[in-house]
Amino acid sequence: MTSKSEDQKTLFLIEKLTGIDFSESEKFQIEKRIKEFEMLLRASDLTLSQYLDTYEIHKELTEALINLATNNETAFFRDKKPFELIGHLLENKLSGCKNIRFLSLPASTGQEAYSLLFTLLNSKVDSKYFQIDAKDIDTNALEKAKRGNYNRFEMMRGISDKDKERYFSTEGSGSVVKEDLRKLINFSQYNLLEDKLIKDQYDVIFLRNVLFYFKEDLRKEILSQVAGSLKRGGVIILGNGEKVMTPNLKEEYYNGLIYYSRP
Numbered sequence: 001m002t003s004k005s006e007d008q009k010t011l012f013l014i015e016k017l018t019g020i021d022f023s024e025s026e027k028f029q030i031e032k033r034i035k036e037f038e039m040l041l042r043a044s045d046l047t048l049s050q051y052l053d054t055y056e057i058h059k060e061l062t063e064a065l066i067n068l069a070t071n072n073e074t075a076f077f078r079d080k081k082p083f084e085l086i087g088h089l090l091e092n093k094l095s096g097c098k099n100i101r102f103l104s105l106p107a108s109t110g111q112e113a114y115s116l117l118f119t120l121l122n123s124k125v126d127s128k129y130f131q132i133d134a135k136d137i138d139t140n141a142l143e144k145a146k147r148g149n150y151n152r153f154e155m156m157r158g159i160s161d162k163d164k165e166r167y168f169s170t171e172g173s174g175s176v177v178k179e180d181l182r183k184l185i186n187f188s189q190y191n192l193l194e195d196k197l198i199k200d201q202y203d204v205i206f207l208r209n210v211l212f213y214f215k216e217d218l219r220k221e222i223l224s225q226v227a228g229s230l231k232r233g234g235v236i237i238l239g240n241g242e243k244v245m246t247p248n249l250k251e252e253y254y255n256g257l258i259y260y261s262r263p
């Protein structure tokens, strides 16, 4: 049994490592996961208290703690509008570009990055003219993303029959993204709290459904850091309701969607 103060210290540690701030409403969920983490600790003959005092030397356990703490909720074409915006940009701002760079951060289990890829392929953009990077802190989520293997339920959320037929092969009761397509996305680990992106490199960044896990000041700092990696004129798309004011970005609208561009 963990004590309230050990649970509290674990939450502080998670926040220190990832920036994720657990609100009262999510505490129950994370307390369940801390119990799961304790089971892992038992296999290493450690108590939670011993781990908390020495976490820096237990790299694998810390990775497991982070993976347990994250919420990987995602779906193919999670919202339609951002992908409609991509279609619009390809016909306008990005028309004729031969080096279009996209970033999906956080990518979770990959559905956002694959939805982007399918949008580009459906718009007949030659794969030699674009690059997609997809990053997340969660190593388990990234492994799944790289495998591109989705179960029946995940396939029922957002994928059209046409895309399913074109871009997946069947494996058991699930589906797997065809190998030559999986290679078109560069999945890699990235911690928004610690890592820094190279400046001026992306045309489009998806920074969706993550900022709300952070405290207000951190949100602003992370948004401005990530936006710094946009090329001039590049655009950043946040999740629905994730509106962050920064003086360095221009608010824009497309078909009811609010997004931001770098002037």
Ligand SMILES: C[S@@+](CC[C@H](N)C(=O)[O-])C[C@H]1O[C@@H](n2cnc3c(N)ncnc32)[C@H](O)[C@@H]1O
Residues within 6 Å of the ligand: 017, 018, 019, 020, 070, 071, 072, 073, 074, 075, 078, 105, 106, 107, 108, 109, 112, 135, 136, 137, 138, 141, 190, 191, 192, 193, 207, 208, 209, 210, 213, 239
């Ligand atoms: C709800 S998912 C959003 C996935 C996708 N962008 C979407 O909108 O469907 C949130 C993701 O944020 C990731 N995450 C949380 N903290 C992070 C951090 N500090 N750095 C990078 N990724 C983080 C989690 O691992 C999780 O996969």
